[in-house]
Amino acid sequence: MTMLLELEGVTKRFGGLTALDGVALDVRAGEVRGLIGPNGSGKSTLFHVASGVHRADGGRIVFAGEPILGRSSDAIARLGLARTFQDIQLFYDMTVLENAMVGCHRLSRAGALAAMLRPPWVAAEERMIRERAREALAFVGLVDLAAERARSIPYGHQRLLEIARALAAEPRLMLLDEPAAGMNPTETRALMHHIARLVDRGVTVFLVEHNMKMVMDICQRITVLNYGKVIASGTPAEVQADAGVVEAYLGGVAAG
Numbered sequence: 001m002t003m004l005l006e007l008e009g010v011t012k013r014f015g016g017l018t019a020l021d022g023v024a025l026d027v028r029a030g031e032v033r034g035l036i037g038p039n040g041s042g043k044s045t046l047f048h049v050a051s052g053v054h055r056a057d058g059g060r061i062v063f064a065g066e067p068i069l070g071r072s073s074d075a076i077a078r079l080g081l082a083r084t085f086q087d088i089q090l091f092y093d094m095t096v097l098e099n100a101m102v103g104c105h106r107l108s109r110a111g112a113l114a115a116m117l118r119p120p121w122v123a124a125e126e127r128m129i130r131e132r133a134r135e136a137l138a139f140v141g142l143v144d145l146a147a148e149r150a151r152s153i154p155y156g157h158q159r160l161l162e163i164a165r166a167l168a169a170e171p172r173l174m175l176l177d178e179p180a181a182g183m184n185p186t187e188t189r190a191l192m193h194h195i196a197r198l199v200d201r202g203v204t205v206f207l208v209e210h211n212m213k214m215v216m217d218i219c220q221r222i223t224v225l226n227y228g229k230v231i232a233s234g235t236p237a238e239v240q241a242d243a244g245v246v247e248a249y250l251g252g253v254a255a256g
């Protein structure tokens with residue numbers, strides 16, 4: 001069993017607030033792992049420290065066998081970690097295709113100077129990036145919208161575009177932060193189908209989601225955070241039966 005992402009004693013503070021408090025977890029290659037917990041429990045912060053957006057204050061984070069705490073988000077992306085954001089982050093005035101191409105551009109060899117001078121290998125790389133971006137758009141069913149401005153496509157499609165952009169980088173691990181937020185039931189079903197297909201193609205998925213049916217249906221294992229601490233980890237059935245989890249989270253979700 002290969003561990004793709006391992007966290008040990010990971011702590012992140014914002015001033016006096018401890019957003020992550022000694023978090024330990026491991027994501028196995030090939031699984032769909034869920035991360036759930038009340039609002040403010042540290043789920044997005046965990047994705048930020050794993051992807052290098054924020055630097056953890058302590059602990060150990062290993063991705064694909066490499067210690068990554070302190071590395072830049074670009075360096076971590078090059079190791080094969082891609083992500084989406086809870087608040088969609090697209091270039092709204094660029095086209096759908098251009099947004100997907102951004103996913104591979106950050107991995108490309110061409111720096112600003114090469115992009116300006118355009119030696120032949122830059123043009124070849126650009127063609128390759130365009131192809132990969134189109135393939136990623138096709139994967140989520142957006143290729144017909146490639147020429148549209150990102151701002152002009154429906155919200156659910158913008159969420160899928162973020163996934164396509166992440167996929168265009170050909171990652172080993174994809175972190176999805178509330179991908180179904182704002183989606184209608186039909187869009188959510190399509191999203192679940194795409195996530196299953198990601199796994200078929202060898203991408204491991206680590207998912208934050210409030211849609212409990214979705215989490216319980218597609219995740220092999222679920223980790224539960226509360227006030228920055230892991231309070232449970234296990235199969236959907238184990239987590240649903242955990243009294244601490246029901247009290248901290250599931251009871252509230254059911255009631256609300």
Ligand code: ADP
Pocket residue numbers: 014017019037038039040041042043044045046
């Ligand atoms: P979740 O994604 O589980 O809703 P977050 O990880 O966004 O939770 O936030 C965890 C805690 O950290 C919250 O109390 C939040 O207010 C705080 N927090 C998150 N980001 C910052 C930041 N950049 N500066 C200060 N506090 C933050």
Ligand code: MG
Pocket residue numbers: 043044045086
């Ligand atoms: Mg969040």
